[in-house]
Amino acid sequence: MIRVEGLRKHFPGAPAPALDGVSFTLETGQLAAILGPSGSGKSTLLRCIVGLERPDAGTLHLGGQAGLVFQSFELFPHLTALANCTLAQRLVARRPRAEAEARARSLLESLGLGHQLDAWPETLSGGQRQRVAIARALAMEPAVLLYDEPTSALDPSLRREVIETLRRVGGLGMTQLVVTHDVRLARASHQVLVLDQGRLVEQGPPAQVLDAPRHEATRRLLVQED
Ligand code: ADP
Numbered sequence: 001m002i003r004v005e006g007l008r009k010h011f012p013g014a015p016a017p018a019l020d021g022v023s024f025t026l027e028t029g030q031l032a033a034i035l036g037p038s039g040s041g042k043s044t045l046l047r048c049i050v051g052l053e054r055p056d057a058g059t060l061h062l063g064g065q066a067g068l069v070f071q072s073f074e075l076f077p078h079l080t081a082l083a084n085c086t087l088a089q090r091l092v093a094r095r096p097r098a099e100a101e102a103r104a105r106s107l108l109e110s111l112g113l114g115h116q117l118d119a120w121p122e123t124l125s126g127g128q129r130q131r132v133a134i135a136r137a138l139a140m141e142p143a144v145l146l147y148d149e150p151t152s153a154l155d156p157s158l159r160r161e162v163i164e165t166l167r168r169v170g171g172l173g174m175t176q177l178v179v180t181h182d183v184r185l186a187r188a189s190h191q192v193l194v195l196d197q198g199r200l201v202e203q204g205p206p207a208q209v210l211d212a213p214r215h216e217a218t219r220r221l222l223v224q225e226d
Pocket residue numbers: 011012014017018036037038039040041042043044045
């Protein structure tokens with residue numbers, strides 16, 4: 001279980017805090033979607049959870065490291081899919097080659113890339129590259145996997161593929177937190193969190209938050225999407 005309590009971050013010189021007392025819990029294996037207008041603190045929240053920003057106050061209970069999947073995937077172009085997924089295991093986790101490769105192979109297979117182990121990134125589709133990036137993050141066995149707007153700048157067919165991939169990763173028992181503007185992706189989650197001006201203004205299952213929004217900020221977001 002992931003527990004975030006009273007998280008606060010005020011960047012020096014900023015007129016208002018980027019995060020202003022954010023608290024939520026997420027059960028192991030669940031997918032939570034974070035919605036919110038631009039500037040509401042979504043990326044800051046992910047960056048605090050993964051340790052790229054230091055919160056001013058609040059506590060984080062993750063039960064391990066968080067893994068961030070970058071929007072642009074950032075695969076190493078000179079390494080095959082398999083090698084992309086073994087490098088950090090060997091250099092950071094210091095796993096022996098055979099163990100690292102076995103883990104990478106199994107994760108790539110479970111994400112439908114068993115026939116692409118030796119492929120170079122430039123020969124893979126955007127969706128396949130993203131799955132390699134996810135497998136690479138999973139190989140380090142994070143407690144939670146974070147995604148910052150994984151479907152923005154993707155065409156609709158690829159958006160569906162991302163939703164399918166997150167379902168598969170959830171099927172592996174992984175806890176996931178995804179920042180998105182995609183209401184369809186939010187619908188595929190267990191819990192929707194709505195941020196507005198650094199505060200969590202609404203949270204609950206998608207059927208509640210998306211179909212019967214109680215907060216003005218949520219209604220504004222949904223109107224924009226329609
Ligand atoms: P979102 O991802 O929801 O668009 P961000 O978390 O990026 O929002 O930003 C929240 C607020 O914090 C914004 O007002 C933004 O300008 C500010 N902010 C984010 N990062 C920094 C930073 N490194 N320094 C100063 N202000 C920042």
